[in-house]
Amino acid sequence: MAKPLVLVTGNIKKLEEFRQLLGSTFPYEILSKDIDLPEYQGEPIEVAEAKCRLAIDHIKGPVIVEDTSLCFNALGGLPGPYIKWFLKNLGPSGLYKLLSGFDDKTAYALCTYAYSSGEEGAPIKIFSGRCDGNIVEPRGPANFGWDPCFMPQGFDKTYAEMDKSMKHSISHRGKAMVMLKDYFVKNGVPKI
Ligand SMILES: O=c1[nH]c(=O)c2ncn([C@@H]3O[C@H](COP(=O)(O)OP(=O)(O)OP(=O)(O)O)[C@@H](O)[C@H]3O)c2[nH]1
Numbered sequence: 001m002a003k004p005l006v007l008v009t010g011n012i013k014k015l016e017e018f019r020q021l022l023g024s025t026f027p028y029e030i031l032s033k034d035i036d037l038p039e040y041q042g043e044p045i046e047v048a049e050a051k052c053r054l055a056i057d058h059i060k061g062p063v064i065v066e067d068t069s070l071c072f073n074a075l076g077g078l079p080g081p082y083i084k085w086f087l088k089n090l091g092p093s094g095l096y097k098l099l100s101g102f103d104d105k106t107a108y109a110l111c112t113y114a115y116s117s118g119e120e121g122a123p124i125k126i127f128s129g130r131c132d133g134n135i136v137e138p139r140g141p142a143n144f145g146w147d148p149c150f151m152p153q154g155f156d157k158t159y160a161e162m163d164k165s166m167k168h169s170i171s172h173r174g175k176a177m178v179m180l181k182d183y184f185v186k187n188g189v190p191k192i
C-alpha cells in the first residue's frame with residue numbers, strides 16, 4: 001500500500017488552512033506531524049528546501065513542508081522568512097509601526113510548499129504562491145498570525161476580516177495550493 005503524504009508543521013493554523021484548501025476530494029491520505037524543525041536562514045526557497053530535507057530524514061516517506069514569508073518592500077523584502085520572530089516580539093500592531101517612517105506600506109505574502117517523495121535521490125519540488133498588499137493598522141480577529149495587519153491589494157478588508165473562502169481564493173497559500181494540487185493530479189503520489 002502507498003505510504004501517506006505527511007505534512008510536517010508545528011503550526012496548527014497552517015495545518016487547518018492546508019486541510020481546507022486541499023478539500024475532501026483529494027484522493028490521497030494526508031497525515032500531519034508536529035516536528036519542531038529548525039528555523040533556517042536564507043531565501044524562502046532555500047529555507048523550504050532545507051526544511052523538506054530534514055522532514056524526509058524524520059518521516060522516510062513522502063513529505064510536504066510549508067514556509068511562509070511576509071516581505072515589506074520598504075525594507076528590501078524583510079522580515080521575509082524571519083516574520084515568525086518579528087511577529088512573536090512585535091505583534092501585528094508592532095509590524096505596522098515598523099513602517100511608520102516609510103511612505104511605502106506595500107508588502108507581499110509568500111507561501112512556499114516543498115514536496116519530496118522521500119525516495120533515494122528524488123528531487124524536492126517547490127510550489128510558490130504570492131499575494132501583494134499593504135500593511136495596515138490591525139483590524140479583525142487576531143486568530144492567525146499577522147492576518148489582521150495584511151490587506152490584500154484591491155480589497156478594503158484585511159485577511160483577518162475576510163471570511164475564509166475569500167481569503168483562500170486570493171491568498172499566498174491558496175495560490176501555492178493550486179499548483180501543488182495540479183502537480184499531484186498530473187503525477188500522482190509515489191507507490192513506495
Ligand atoms: O496571519 C498569518 N496568515 C497566514 O496565512 C500565515 N501563514 C503563516 N503565518 C505566520 O508566519 C510565520 C511563518 O513562519 P513559518 O513558516 O516558519 O511557520 P511555523 O514555524 O509557525 O510553522 P512550521 O515551520 O512548523 O510549518 C508564523 O509565525 C506563522 O504563524 C501566517 N500568519
Ligand SMILES: [Mg+2]
Nearest residue numbers: 037038039084
Ligand atoms: Mg517554522
